[in-house]
Amino acid sequence: MSTQPHDTPLLEVEDLVVDYRRGRTSFRALDGVSMTIGPGECVGLVGESGSGKSTLGKAILGLTEVASGTIRFDGGDITRLRGAARRRLAADLQVVFQDPYGSLDPTMTVGRILAEPLTASGTGRAEARATVAEMLERVRLPADTVSRYPGEFSGGQRQRIAIARALVRRPRLIVCDEPVSALDLTTQAAVIDLFIDIQRETGVSYLFVSHDLGVVRRICHRVSVMYRGECVESGPNETVTRDPEHPYTRRLLLASPVADPRRQAERRRSRLGLRAAAQGPVA
Numbered sequence: 001m002s003t004q005p006h007d008t009p010l011l012e013v014e015d016l017v018v019d020y021r022r023g024r025t026s027f028r029a030l031d032g033v034s035m036t037i038g039p040g041e042c043v044g045l046v047g048e049s050g051s052g053k054s055t056l057g058k059a060i061l062g063l064t065e066v067a068s069g070t071i072r073f074d075g076g077d078i079t080r081l082r083g084a085a086r087r088r089l090a091a092d093l094q095v096v097f098q099d100p101y102g103s104l105d106p107t108m109t110v111g112r113i114l115a116e117p118l119t120a121s122g123t124g125r126a127e128a129r130a131t132v133a134e135m136l137e138r139v140r141l142p143a144d145t146v147s148r149y150p151g152e153f154s155g156g157q158r159q160r161i162a163i164a165r166a167l168v169r170r171p172r173l174i175v176c177d178e179p180v181s182a183l184d185l186t187t188q189a190a191v192i193d194l195f196i197d198i199q200r201e202t203g204v205s206y207l208f209v210s211h212d213l214g215v216v217r218r219i220c221h222r223v224s225v226m227y228r229g230e231c232v233e234s235g236p237n238e239t240v241t242r243d244p245e246h247p248y249t250r251r252l253l254l255a256s257p258v259a260d261p262r263r264q265a266e267r268r269r270s271r272l273g274l275r276a277a278a279q280g281p282v283a
């Protein structure tokens with residue numbers, strides 16, 4: 001984890017509410033969520049499945065409707081930005097999804113996949129080619145990757161391609177929605193290192209969505225914990241991932257895998273303590 005830069009927020013989410021329609025009723029997926037991300041900062045969003053992490057990411061990207069609350073990017077209100085204005089924002093705001101298989105068109109060469117966001121926004125072919133080469137180098141893939149197809153690459157390599165695609169327009173914020181969950185542990189570690197290096201080299205900010213507190217501990221400066229549509233705890237990485245206040249965060253921490261046997265033993269003792277406390281005093 002690198003040291004945390006800080007400044008005025010690049011992204012500010014205030015009291016955000018998102019409702020989904022379910023038949024005749026409506027379901028509140030986000031219930032008054034607030035958070036900020038500074039320039040060059042990585043903020044982790046953790047929580048169990050269904051807690052609302054992806055919904056927050058989608059709301060920021062304009063992919064889901066917001067019932068109330070505000071999302072500001074660089075001081076401007078983007079909560080309900082649509083059409084051309086939203087497309088212009090794509091230069092600054094990008095996304096990397098979980099699935100490196102589904103998110104790349106298998107019929108296009110990697111070169112075309114990476115060049116498309118540039119040419120579609122008016123960049124000339126020569127400049128697009130140079131930027132694509134630069135980004136492939138940035139994600140540590142060989143130059144001849146441009147002429148190959150996504151199907152020729154492993155999951156980790158495909159995720160590197162997806163990251164390069166997110167980078168070509170030199171965004172200021174990337175929403176990373178479970179970007180390493182589909183990868184095996186060794187590949188996860190390499191891709192997390194890559195995210196850290198890219199942030200150091202470019203100063204880009206990340207909203208890093210993950211259900212895994214261990215992953216978030218490695219890369220994020222600050223962490224917000226979601227539970228049933230609410231943000232129940234947020235603070236510096238060290239505090240939230242090692243000494244959390246909220247009981248739900250403590251449960252999440254005990255459920256995340258650890259490699260260090262000493263910490264594993266500590267966890268076991270802590271779990272037994274929690275269980276004993278839950279069972280009440282022994283008569």
Ligand SMILES: Nc1ncnc2c1ncn2[C@@H]1O[C@H](COP(=O)(O)OP(=O)(O)OP(=O)(O)O)[C@@H](O)[C@H]1O
Pocket residue numbers: 020021022027029047048049050051052053054055056211
């Ligand atoms: N399009 C939708 N229509 C109706 N309900 C939805 C929709 N998308 C998500 N939900 C519901 O909203 C809640 C939050 O979902 P969300 O995907 O944001 O959670 P999550 O924390 O990202 O979970 P996961 O880690 O499984 O992706 C869940 O109860 C989910 O079932």
